[in-house]
Amino acid sequence: MSDVTGEAGTVTLVTGGTGFVGSAVVRRLIEGRNMVQVLTRDPFQVPRNRRVAGAYYLKGDIFDPPSLDEGMKGCWAVINATQFDNAPFENPRRGLTYDRIDGEGTERQVEAAKKAGVKRFIYLSGAGTREGRTETWFRAKLRAEKAVRESGLQWTILRPSWIYGPEDRSLNRFALFARIAPVIPIIGSGREKIQPVYVKDIAEIVARALYLPSTHHQTYDVGGPEAMTMKKIVQTMLRVQGKHRLVLPHPKILMKMIATFLQFLPTPPLTPGGIDFVTMEEQVDNTSLLGAIPLRLTPLEEGLRDYLAQFQGSSPPADQRVAA
Numbered sequence: 035m036s037d038v039t040g041e042a043g044t045v046t047l048v049t050g051g052t053g054f055v056g057s058a059v060v061r062r063l064i065e066g067r068n069m070v071q072v073l074t075r076d077p078f079q080v081p082r083n084r085r086v087a088g089a090y091y092l093k094g095d096i097f098d099p100p101s102l103d104e105g106m107k108g109c110w111a112v113i114n115a116t117q118f119d120n121a122p123f124e125n126p127r128r129g130l131t132y133d134r135i136d137g138e139g140t141e142r143q144v145e146a147a148k149k150a151g152v153k154r155f156i157y158l159s160g161a162g163t164r165e166g167r168t169e170t171w172f173r174a175k176l177r178a179e180k181a182v183r184e185s186g187l188q189w190t191i192l193r194p195s196w197i198y199g200p201e202d203r204s205l206n207r208f209a210l211f212a213r214i215a216p217v218i219p220i221i222g223s224g225r226e227k228i229q230p231v232y233v234k235d236i237a238e239i240v241a242r243a244l245y246l247p248s249t250h251h252q253t254y255d256v257g258g259p260e261a262m263t264m265k266k267i268v269q270t271m272l273r274v275q276g277k278h279r280l281v282l283p284h285p286k287i288l289m290k291m292i293a294t295f296l297q298f299l300p301t302p303p304l305t306p307g308g309i310d311f312v313t314m315e316e317q318v319d320n321t322s323l324l325g326a327i328p329l330r331l332t333p334l335e336e337g338l339r340d341y342l343a344q345f346q347g348s349s350p351p352a353d354q355r356v357a358a
Contacts, residue, residue, distance in 0.1 A: 045069045046154075046244065047109040048089075049096055049143060050116035054201050055158065055233060057084040059115055062237035063244075064088040073105040083201065096139045102146045111154035112147050113240060114140055114178075120301055122171065123308035132174035140178035144185045155187040156240060161195040161229075161255055162316035169314075170307060179253070188250045190243050192236075195257035195318045198334075199233030200341045204312070208268050209275065209342060217280045218272075222313040224265035224283040229257030229318045232337035235329070242327050249326055257318025259331040267334065274338040286313055 046063060050056035051072030063070045070089045074080060077091035085091070094101030096116060106112065116139055118130040125131075140157060147155055163175045182189045198205045211218045239256060243249040262270070268281050286309060293304035302308075320331065332340075 044110045045071060045108055046111040046113060047071050047073060047105055047152075048113045048115060049073050049105075050114065051089070052080045052084045052091075053115060053117055054199070054203075055117070055197055055236060056113075056115035057086060058199065058233045058237040059113060059240050060086045060089050062234075062241045066241055068241075068244075071105065071109070073102070096142055099142075099146070102142065103150065106146045106150035106152055109147075109150065109152055111156070111244060112143060112152050113244075114143055114155070114157045116140075122311040123297075123302050123305045124170070125302060132171040133177070135174075136171070137174040137177035141181045144181045144187070147187060148185060153188055154244065155182060155185060155189045156243060157182045157189070157191050158236075158240075159191050159193045159253075161193050161257060161318050162314070163193055169310065171311060183251075188247075190249045190251075191253040192239065192243070193253065193255045193318075194236055195229045195231050195255075195316065197233050197236055198230050198337065202233070205230075205267070205271060205338075208271055212272055212275055212277045212279050215279070217282050218268055219282050219284050220264055220268060221284055221289045221309055222264065222286045224281065225263050226313050226315050227261045227263055227317075228267070228315065229259075229261050230267060230334050230337075231256055231258040232332040232334075232340075234337075234340075235332050238329060239323070239327055242329070246327065252322075252326065254323040254326065255318045255320065256323055257320055257331075259320075259333055261317070262334065270335050271338055271342070274335060274342055 046068055048056055048060050048070060051060045052074045060070055060072055064086050072089055072091050073094040074091055075095050077093050080091055092105050094105045096102055116135055118135040120130065157178060159175045159179055160171065163172050163179065179191055182191060208218055236256065265281050272279055290306045290309050293306045293309055296302050297305040
């Protein structure tokens with residue numbers, strides 16, 4: 035792991051820094067002896083596993099201009115890792131949508147950063163984001179990327195594929211099923227290919243890019259080193275756990291019919307759009323990224339062994355509350 039240390043007196047603000055990905059970024063920056071503050075709705079309610087010693091937790095919200103301005107004050111860099119609760123299952127009634135959090139939320143952060151004199155801005159977008167996409171999440175991320183590119187700041191955009199690791203909601207849910215049930219259900223055919231990327235790799239990339247001028251005004255796709263089917267991913271997780279379970283695909287059309295009703299629950303476990311999100315295939319080319327930031331990306335089995343062993347005999351964490 036390389037040492038990435040900021041200049042004396044420089045402060046980096048991480049928005050979404052109490053979430054699954056954001057807290058990993060905060061932890062890596064603190065390990066690199068950076069000065070980090072985290073904007074969170076309630077500094078006293080940050081889960082213990084998401085609180086990083088050495089980081090300063092500041093009460094605020096990206097949709098509350100005074101607190102956002104206060105959070106940006108004195109910072110030289112902003113890392114936008116915000117995500118809405120229960121993503122990717124949107125809940126418009128509660129304002130938990132990609133358009134509001136990624137789109138409008140990023141625009142608000144960019145404006146506040148410019149007002150505060152921030153120099154550096156890194157935005158975590160998503161793999162597959164490009165012009166012409168009609169899905170709600172891609173439209174929102176395109177809106178966000180446009181705001182970042184036109185900001186006049188020293189920006190970098192990262193477009194990660196499916197991120198896994200301790201506390202992620204997806205793969206750890208399968209790990210929990212493996213403990214309590216003989217069958218593991220997956221949505222879709224199971225043949226959809228994705229490139230799962232370890233959250234520690236994402237944090238390392240952000241930490242290195244932060245101080246690399248060559249990454250300014252650049253957009254990088256980020257995926258794991260292996261393109262794997264969803265069924266293969268779950269089977270790899272089972273092998274690491276030392277368990278034998280039947281992996282049972284559920285037709286996408288059937289799950290969308292069920293989700294049509296479930297989407298009206300206060301915290302929907304499924305939505306039709308969310309099912310489209312989790313079953314989409316996006317090929318990721320890491321060539322540009324690795325040319326700018328040379329590092330070894332972690333294979334899935336190695337990443338799983340890095341953290342799943344500690345949860346043997348207990349439930350893996352699944353909480354993914356993210357501060358916006």
